[in-house]
Amino acid sequence: MPVTLPQLSRREFLKRAALAGAVTALAPSSYAGLFGKSRDHHTFFFLSDTHIAGNPAEIYLNVNMTDHFTACARELAAWPVKPAAVIVNGDLAYLAGKPEDYAQFALLIEPVRALAPVHLSLGNHDERENFWSAFPHDAKKVKAVPEKQATVFSSDRANWFMVDSLGITSKTPGILGPAQLDWLTHQLDARPGKPAIVVVHHNPQFPVPTTGLLDTSALMEVLASRRQVKALVFGHTHDWHIVQHESGIHLINLPPTSYPFKDGQPSGWVRCTLAKDSMELELRSLDVKHPKHAQVQTLPWRAA
Numbered sequence: 169m170p171v172t173l174p175q176l177s178r179r180e181f182l183k184r185a186a187l188a189g190a191v192t193a194l195a196p197s198s199y200a201g202l203f204g205k206s207r208d209h210h211t212f213f214f215l216s217d218t219h220i221a222g223n224p225a226e227i228y229l230n231v232n233m234t235d236h237f238t239a240c241a242r243e244l245a246a247w248p249v250k251p252a253a254v255i256v257n258g259d260l261a262y263l264a265g266k267p268e269d270y271a272q273f274a275l276l277i278e279p280v281r282a283l284a285p286v287h288l289s290l291g292n293h294d295e296r297e298n299f300w301s302a303f304p305h306d307a308k309k310v311k312a313v314p315e316k317q318a319t320v321f322s323s324d325r326a327n328w329f330m331v332d333s334l335g336i337t338s339k340t341p342g343i344l345g346p347a348q349l350d351w352l353t354h355q356l357d358a359r360p361g362k363p364a365i366v367v368v369h370h371n372p373q374f375p376v377p378t379t380g381l382l383d384t385s386a387l388m389e390v391l392a393s394r395r396q397v398k399a400l401v402f403g404h405t406h407d408w409h410i411v412q413h414e415s416g417i418h419l420i421n422l423p424p425t426s427y428p429f430k431d432g433q434p435s436g437w438v439r440c441t442l443a444k445d446s447m448e449l450e451l452r453s454l455d456v457k458h459p460k461h462a463q464v465q466t467l468p469w470r471a472a
């Protein structure tokens with residue numbers, strides 16, 4: 169089963185914020201936009217590579233990850249509509265998935281949880297048992313694939329397939345493995361009629377994966393021939409860009425909310441809105457002077 173955090177009611181959010189007391193990041197006054205607005209069932213918020221450390225003062229590559237995440241959370245709260253769901257696509261924790269990293273992440277994600285259900289995936293800087301321990305309601309459930317965290321959820325215009333590419337914590341490459349690929353194949357085949365969007369932490373890497381998804385070719389073989397698959401969303405490289413695979417599947421590399429590895433790359437989040445036959449993506453860079461900030465791209469779906 170996934171780790172999907174259910175939406176918090178206004179009452180529950182305010183109660184938890186009051187308990188958190190002095191944590192200014194959670195002050196309800198900072199999140200005035202959270203309540204009293206309508207939901208757009210076709211809009212989704214993507215975040216990736218949050219790299220939250222147990223110590224909120226931790227800085228890496230000149231970025232305070234907690235500050236960046238909090239700034240993103242405020243923007244999500246201020247967005248004019250509530251999304252159908254929020255996806256945080258792996259590398260939730262700073263370096264090695266320590267329990268204190270997840271404790272801090274759980275605190276910071278609270279205002280986002282007041283907007284919509286939040287779906288979490290894992291990256292190479294996460295640690296499964298610590299992660300599951302931090303969200304014990306889900307940890308008790310039977311996993312769809314042993315030792316992996318995978319899920320399917322459905323929205324009005326697409327089915328979403330979240331798979332788990334965490335191989336070994338703190339080792340850069342990732343892998344889905346044959347059991348999970350089988351599971352994904354069956355899940356896709358059971359849902360042929362609606363556009364499918366697949367979400368994974370590691371980047372597909374061609375022709376020979378070294379730092380990305382080691383079973384890229386096996387994954388692309390599953391996806392390319394199933395015409396309902398329209399897009400593959402991933403993070404890991406901390407490098408915002410979109411290309412189209414030869415199969416017509418859009419390959420969408422999310423920006424980090426935390427630190428880019430290269431100068432000039434943005435950090436922030438992405439607004440996604442689905443149409444019947446396409447997806448609209450908008451980069452929301454924390455640096456609003458970034459040339460790609462607020463740039464909107466429409467990705468038409470390949471033919472069924």
Ligand SMILES: [Zn+2]
Pocket residue numbers: 217219258259291293404406
């Ligand atoms: Zn990362």
